[in-house]
Amino acid sequence: MKNLKRLKYVLFPILVLFYSGCLLGQGVSTKTAAIKIEPSAIAGDKMVMPSISWINPNLEYTNSTENKVVFKAKVKSSDGLQSVSMEAYAKKNNAKLGSKQYTIEPGQNEMNLEEELFLPDGEIIFKVTAVSISGGTISSKRSILVGMDAVKDAVAIDRKDYALVFATDKYDNWSDLVNPVNDGKTIAEQLKKLYGFQVEVVENPTQNEVFEKILEYNRKSYKPQDQLMIFFAGHGQFDEDFGEGYVVAKNSLANDKSKTSYISHARLRSVINNIPCEHIFLAMDVCFGGTFDPRIAANRGLQSFEQDDKEMLARKLSYKTRRYLTSGGKEYVSDGIPGEHSPFARKVLEALKDLGGSDRILTLTELYTYLERLKPAPRSGTFGDNEALSDFVFVGQEF
Structure with a gap:
């Protein structure tokens, strides 16, 4: 009864x-x-x-x-x-x-x-x-x-991880850079080799090509535990009058007062948040990248993140993720020595190669520890529809 x-x-x-x-x-x-x-x-x-x-x-x-x-x-x-x-x-x-x-x-x-x-x-x-x-x-x-x-049982089934990398070192109206394409390709290679990501590198895209590619990923079908990492490497800019940060595309103008030829962080937040993938991590190795968060653009502080472990993997994959990591805040960042990687990319690669330790799971919390001594200090936070207990995990191939 x-x-x-x-x-x-x-x-x-x-x-x-x-x-x-x-x-x-x-x-x-x-x-x-x-x-x-x-x-x-x-x-x-x-x-x-x-x-x-x-x-x-x-x-x-x-x-x-x-x-x-x-x-x-x-x-x-x-x-x-x-x-x-x-x-x-x-x-x-x-x-x-x-x-x-x-x-x-x-x-x-x-x-x-x-x-x-x-x-x-x-x-x-x-x-x-x-x-x-x-x-x-x-x-x-x-x-x-x-x-x-039920969710734990689904973790190892047919989930997929995707990486979309935008790397620009050749510009029509801005000075060329030396490392972004090399950085992007190397990070994509490690994501594919060590973590099984399906990767795509877009070299020297124009403003339209960036949004057309993001639209492609918006139209993909995703399963509940699929993840998408988006990476930008190249020039960045911040406009004090507009209080807005921008990614500079291959065809962006050098002195565009209206900033219509740039890719605004506000628009990126909107279009990336709208991609129907539950777990999205945005990494930006560009100058003024930290202003992607409007709170940082207004000189506000950072958010802290809780530690994760293997047993929490299923739970982390059950909360909607919208997190970002940038190579700096409201300042210029180094492109690095020609033929090598930028300081930011070098530390990201180091973290990826270490596979998160013995459990072969690299969490964002662990990734941040590799970057915390860089100058300028990288910035991290959340955007869009992120849920409080979310995380983005890099699961080693042997997991």
Whole structure:
């Protein structure tokens, strides 16, 4: 009887639930809407299709170490809603966990769904179905892997790590540099060789080429524990009047008062944060790179990070990551001796080669220790939708 009561308390919030949505835990995945159009939706010329917009989670596949999750979604139809329903079931055995038919008021053409739920461990599938007054029917699904054990089981499966490296040492209007391309290629090589990253190096890109490449990565499909590292090496600039830092592209003008030919840190924060990969780490070996954080541009301090270890790997991969590391703050940084690496790149390479010690896991906390004695001091912090317990980990190939 106690077990039945417990089951009742678990299922009731599910039944009273699913305002389809995005989990406040770890997420990733494709940008597809996972929408199924029923045959009835194309039966007539005047049929209006409703829409389902997932807010939380907005990704097709999500995982969370927390059993308590919050879902949010919005259902709309221009000719009015006829019905909105939800069902939840366990993927493992298709066991139905609950369902709900929502009440529609006369003339209602949109509905906001929001519910806080306690879910059992395992992979849970949620399906929301909406029908318009004219009979157009749409269904949309989201999959959520719940619980610490379930997430741990997924760590070694098919997660991938990506590295996108922008390296510029040849400029149309600025003085050329000696080491960025060599630095970028060498770091990419070590990420691939030692950590199994899928790497891509973009040499001497123009402003448009930078954003076109970032757009490519925005359109990729990512799994919940995939990671993306983005690295910039080259010239950087800071404008006191605008209070903004910039990455200088190959074709940036030398005296661009409006700064429209540069790549502003504000735009980078926005477009990188929007990439649908849950774990993103941005490293910048450019002058004034620390002003990527607007707090540093305004002479504010740094954030500290907690230590991580092997046992916490699964947990770290269940929180959304938006972290950055730059070679300096609000100042110029050295390009290094020709034929060698910049001081920043040299220390990053040293950290990568040491593989994080005996556990063969290099965390950001460990990476920072290799850089802390550099002058100027590197800067680190968070941006965008970063979650408090997040981290970015470099897992050695033999792990």
